[in-house]
Amino acid sequence: MKQSDQAVVFGKRKEPHTIIIARGSEIRHFTVRPWMAAFAGSAFAALAIGYLLATSYLVLRDDLIGAATARQARMQQAYEDRISALRSQVDRITSRQLLDQQLMETKVSELIERQSQLTKRHGRLGPLLDRAEAVVNGAKPAEGSAPAKPETRVELPSPAADTQLAYAAVGSAKNPFALWSTRNSAAQADSSADHADKLFVTLNQSLRTIESEQLARIDSLAENAYQTADVISDALESAGLPVDADFGKADVGGPLIAVDNPSMFDTKVKELDEALDKLDKVKKEAQRLPLANPAPGRSISSTFGVRRDPLLGTPALHSGMDFRAPMGSDARATAAGIVVKAGWNGGYGRMVEVDHGSGFSTRYAHLSRIDVREGQKIATGDTIGEVGTSGRSTGPHLHYEVRRNGEAVDPLRFLKLGKKVGQYL
Incomplete structure (x- = not known):
């Protein structure tokens, strides 16, 4: 009584599934365990899924291959377009560089x-x-x-x-x-x-x-x-x-x-x-003009024009100008020219006359010594002799004359002009 009551209270007892195979007088039975059923179901499901996948691949293979090929074609086209663009850019740069060159x-x-x-x-x-x-x-x-x-x-x-x-x-x-x-x-x-x-x-x-x-x-x-x-x-x-x-x-x-x-x-x-x-x-x-000083640095003792004669004391024309200078001082040519006279000339004493051309000539008188000869060419500043007191003279000095076309003119005018333009000559 107690066992039947317990079965009613707690339900029926589960018995394992048993597979019975009868073949003639042979009877075989297999007990199916839960894990075995699970394994069998899993294997069947795997086979089914594999079959479905294989079937799908076989059916869709051409489509997949076509899609991959199209994708590769698109990528290749994109690369080719990029290469063409780069080549065009290179060509433009090259052309510009050639033009710039x-x-x-x-x-x-x-x-x-x-x-x-x-x-x-x-x-x-x-x-x-x-x-x-x-x-x-x-x-x-x-x-x-x-x-x-x-x-x-x-x-x-x-x-x-x-x-x-x-x-x-x-x-x-x-x-x-x-x-x-x-x-x-x-x-x-x-x-x-x-x-x-x-x-x-x-x-x-x-x-x-x-x-x-x-x-x-x-x-x-x-x-x-x-x-x-x-x-x-x-x-x-x-x-x-x-x-x-x-x-x-x-x-x-x-x-x-x-x-x-x-x-x-x-x-x-x-x-x-x-x-x-x-x-x-x-x-x-x-x-060519006698603009230089015949006795640089020497003072003038007598000018050109009418003066009292130093020997007679009477008025007389002084045809030149006198420079006070010690005996033996240099007498210099006031312009380039040719010596036309070099020797004793009456009251001039030892005298040198230089022809400068264009009608101008100069005379240097009362020399103690003559250092040039007639016909000699001289340049401005050349020494023509030494100061003395020869001829009609009262003491050592240089008598200097400037003549134009044979007539005596005031040498002071030439000396002043020489100071004014000498810096340019």
């Missing part, structure tokens, strides 16, 4: 040509400037005249230096791919080209400055030459001694204004050459 080479050629022109100009200016410095050397403006402009020294750069600098500015333009390969940026290539352009602008400005300085120096020298020639001419004319009545007296004139800029340099050089010719001619004419 040609432009820069043209600029370099222009710079070298300008440098060559400057060098040729310097070669032409060399002798002309040497001549100008020789003609104008030491010249100072007289009082009241306009001051001369300071000369400008021009130092030309060497062609090799300019060429190296210019090609340094070109830089990698010699290699079209250099900028792209090293920087891989068109913007940086533009920056390099701009830098090269700035260098070319600087070089052009430098060469233009040199050209301007050359022209300024030529103008300064020409102006100085004209001013000096005018000062000498005006001084001589004011003293009644015109150098050349026809020189520089043409009926036309005006400032020189060049019309053709490329020929500006040749025009300026021609103007300077004409100015130097004028100055050289005026100086040569003036140097």
